[in-house]
Amino acid sequence: MPKKVLVVDDEQVIRKFLRIHLINWGYEVKEAMDGVEALEQLSSDNFDFLLLDILMPKKDGWRVLEEMRSNPKTKNIPVIVLTAKDEDSYMLRGYNLGANYYMTKPFTNTKAQLLYGIQLMFGKNSESLRKLEEKIG
């Protein structure tokens, strides 16, 4: 059974290219366009990991992450944070709230960056991680 991913971003175009990559890699992809919708899907479905934007209407990514980590059903789901906020303080906040990897917009070499984050979360071999690190720079 393919791994199921929830892509949460209020920008349709961002969801679109992430979905294309993930589907090409064999994942099943669901989408949410704001934090409220993401939490609804998390409560009614099971996901293997999340790609989560931070600045979104209705409920931002920080609150989604907080609520996920305090809910027994979702507290262990790996999360890759996607955001244009690239200051250290934001990344620290993300990791403190339980993010597993942090991708900053504008993504360069999206595919390699995303693969790196996924492999990091699921503990793939260090050689392929090293190759991806070289690609990301």
Add this chain to the structure above:
Amino acid sequence: MSPATIFDVIHEIKVPLSGIIGMAEVALEEEDTSKNKSYLMDILNCAQKISEIVGGLRSYSRIAKKEEQILVDIHKVLEDSLKMVRLAINTTSVEVIKRFQPVEKIEANMGEIQEVFTNLITNAFQAMNGKKGRLILSTRSLKDSIEVKVSDNGIGIPQKHLDKIFDPYFTTKNPGEGMGLGLNIVSRIITKYKGTIDVESKEGIGTTFTIKFPIKGDGNGKESFGRR
């Protein structure tokens, strides 16, 4: 433009830029070329968003560059400031109500007056934090001044902070969201034109900033800063 607004504009550019890079990467790898038209449309839409933002910045910098004082139409400044802020931050869930009465023009530097209202409107939107909110912009003419109010029904300012909000570097925002200079700049610009700014705020109810700019007297020796 305040550092916080610049930060927001940068953020707004990064998002469509991600779309351009991401979709171009997808298009380069796509073997089925019939799909590329849709990817190119996405790229074009993102580029157009960036173009709009850059266009807004260009007209802003053109205004800000001019140092001369002109007769400033406060309603036009409010409209332009609103447009500028809407380019920079997500304001879709906020209802904007304009209650404009005929008011005198004021003699001032257009860029500075725009900076006042860009800052106040940005703060108002941020106080409503993307939630369903209401921004009211109102103007009226008083005996010897014009009055502009910027009201929101956002989170409000705690009582203990009200006397510090115009101090330089005072901020309750998260790191990276602003350096606490916005309201200090606002206050300094208004003081330069011998105007006043007052704030009323209640936590959970909202905030109203009231700005008054003096206008020209009717020959009785009053100081002259505004004209009809």
